[in-house]
Amino acid sequence: MKGKFTSVILAVVLVAITAGTIFFGYSKASGKITKSGAEEEQRYAWPLATCSTEDTITHIFATQFAKEVEKLSDGKMKINVYPQSTLGGDRELMESCKDGDIPFVVQSPAPQVSFMPQLCVFDTPCLFENIDDARKAIDNPDFQKEIQKIYKGAGYDLLGIADQCFRVMTSAKPFTGIESFKGQKIRTMENAYHLQFWKQMGANPTPMSFSEVYIGLQQGTIDAQENAYEIIVSAKLYEQQKYLISTNAVPDYTTLIVSDEFYQGLTKEQQKIIDQAAKTAQEKARESADDRRVQRQKVLEDEGMQIVDVDQKTWKQMQEKCQPVYDAIRKQAGDKLVDLYMGK
Numbered sequence: 001m002k003g004k005f006t007s008v009i010l011a012v013v014l015v016a017i018t019a020g021t022i023f024f025g026y027s028k029a030s031g032k033i034t035k036s037g038a039e040e041e042q043r044y045a046w047p048l049a050t051c052s053t054e055d056t057i058t059h060i061f062a063t064q065f066a067k068e069v070e071k072l073s074d075g076k077m078k079i080n081v082y083p084q085s086t087l088g089g090d091r092e093l094m095e096s097c098k099d100g101d102i103p104f105v106v107q108s109p110a111p112q113v114s115f116m117p118q119l120c121v122f123d124t125p126c127l128f129e130n131i132d133d134a135r136k137a138i139d140n141p142d143f144q145k146e147i148q149k150i151y152k153g154a155g156y157d158l159l160g161i162a163d164q165c166f167r168v169m170t171s172a173k174p175f176t177g178i179e180s181f182k183g184q185k186i187r188t189m190e191n192a193y194h195l196q197f198w199k200q201m202g203a204n205p206t207p208m209s210f211s212e213v214y215i216g217l218q219q220g221t222i223d224a225q226e227n228a229y230e231i232i233v234s235a236k237l238y239e240q241q242k243y244l245i246s247t248n249a250v251p252d253y254t255t256l257i258v259s260d261e262f263y264q265g266l267t268k269e270q271q272k273i274i275d276q277a278a279k280t281a282q283e284k285a286r287e288s289a290d291d292r293r294v295q296r297q298k299v300l301e302d303e304g305m306q307i308v309d310v311d312q313k314t315w316k317q318m319q320e321k322c323q324p325v326y327d328a329i330r331k332q333a334g335d336k337l338v339d340l341y342m343g344k
Contacts (some may be wrong), residue, residue, distance in 0.1 A: 045080040048104035049087040049096075056230055057164045057292065058254045059083050061285035062106040065159075065256060068277035077273060079104065098155040103262040109255050110191055116154045121147075121333040121341050123193035124326065125249040126319045131165050134251040135286065143340040150337075157263045159256040159278035162285035164228035165293045166248040170241040171224035172217070175308045178202075178317045180245075187213050187225040193325055194226075197249060200321045210235075217241060228252040229296035238303040245308045249318070256281070 048066060052058035059081070066079035087093065087102055090111035096102045098115075109122045128134040137143060138161050151158040171184060182202035188194045190207040198205035206222055210231075216222040217240035225237065226247070232238065256278055263271065301307060310318070330338045 042077055045078040046103050047082055047087065048079050048106065049082045049093050049102050050106045051085045051090050051093065052083055052106075053234065054083050055234060057162060057285055057289050058106050058108075060288050061160075061162045061254060061256060061281055062104075064284050065104075065106075065277050065281035068280045069273060072273045072277055073270075077270065097257060097259050100259045100261045103259050104256070105258075106254060106256050109253055110189060112255070113191075116150050118150050118333045118337055119147075120193055120329050121337050122253055123191060123197075123250060124329050124338065124341060125193075125197045126315070126322050127342060128251065129248070129315070131163065131251060131290075134163070137341055137343055138253075140340060140343075143337075146337050146340060151257065152260055155260050156257045157260050159258055159274065160282035161256075162254050162282050163289055164230050164252040164254065165289050166246075167226050167228055167250050167252045168232075169224055169226045169245040169247045170232060170237055170305075171243045171245060172241055173223060173243065175243055175245045177311075178314050178321075185221070185223045187216060187222045193329060194250070196325050196328060197322065200325060201318065213237070214240065229293050229300070233296045233299050238300050238305050241305065243306050243308055244300060246310055247318075248310070254285075 048062055050058050050062050062081045062083070066081050069077050069079050088096060090107055091114065093102060093105045093107065094112060094115055097105045109119045113119045113123075128137070138147075148158055169186070171186075173180065173184065178201070181198075184203045186198055186203045186205050187208045188198060188205045189210075195205045195207065203224075208216060208222065210227075213222070213225050214235060214237065217225065217237065224241070226249075227235075227237075232244070258274070263274070266274065297307060326338075
């Protein structure tokens with residue numbers, strides 16, 4: 001696997017050289033910018049990879065980070081962003097990031113659970129009634145300290161966490177309360193805690209590749225699905241779904257990570273630039289997420305979807321039914337991390 005991605009990076013470098021875009025240099029072995037005389041000079045751009053399309057918060061997060069790094073370093077440090085799985089799928093990117101072949105990756109924490117099981121804490125449902133509370137929870141210094149340890153122990157450094165606001169449910173069936181979940185065939189990711197959550201709601205969750213969702217809705221294989229507003233609009237799911245239910249069960253986080261080996265090979269000044277750029281990019285990505293959610297909601301309403309808010313009674317019932325999910329996540333992630341995330 002490692003050799004495969006080294007070949008991929010070399011191919012990217014050759015293409016970029018041909019296009020005349022690479023003028024910097026990166027030594028994977030040390031992760032350091034090479035020196036030329038008294039000045040440090042980066043000879044080609046560091047790659048940052050995502051699996052998302054360009055019209056997403058993930059891409060905004062990635063490109064804003066790259067811009068800030070170049071700006072703060074006065075052009076001495078440069079990052080090239082490769083979206084849409086150009087350099088591999090989620091699992092492949094995690095492996096190549098740890099090896100240092102691809103220093104930076106922006107992706108959801110969902111595929112990272114296979115590498116760091118404690119990250120299932122991010123799948124804890126029905127904790128936050130608004131996205132600001134979720135952001136405060138993950139920004140809590142004590143929570144950050146614990147989550148950073150987990151990433152570092154696995155060979156990464158967590159530079160920032162943005163989001164696409166909450167995941168929400170769309171359905172072909174009207175929603176009048178918690179009983180409306182009963183029996184609905186809802187598509188989920190292949191995530192044990194998402195599956196358990198929807199089973200607790202009385203639904204019939206079905207793991208399915210997202211590429212199959214539109215056809216599944218069209219053919220009636222599934223009745224419903226759950227995703228961020230961004231995805232619902234970009235995939236035109238409104239063509240097959242009449243109702244959007246603001247379940248807001250789980251925030252749709254996206255993380256910016258860097259290879260720890262690479263990061264430790266940088267100078268203190270370079271690390272400071274990377275850290276500051278990540279902080280600024282995180283803030284701007286969150287602002288964009290808020291703005292775009294409002295815009296996307298209007299698009300869906302204009303396309304004829306009915307937006308249904310979950311009332312307090314239903315929300316409390318959902319939380320009560322979540323207890324077995326909380327227990328399972330607590331067992332995997334540990335009491336300390338879960339309590340910090342819950343604000344206890």
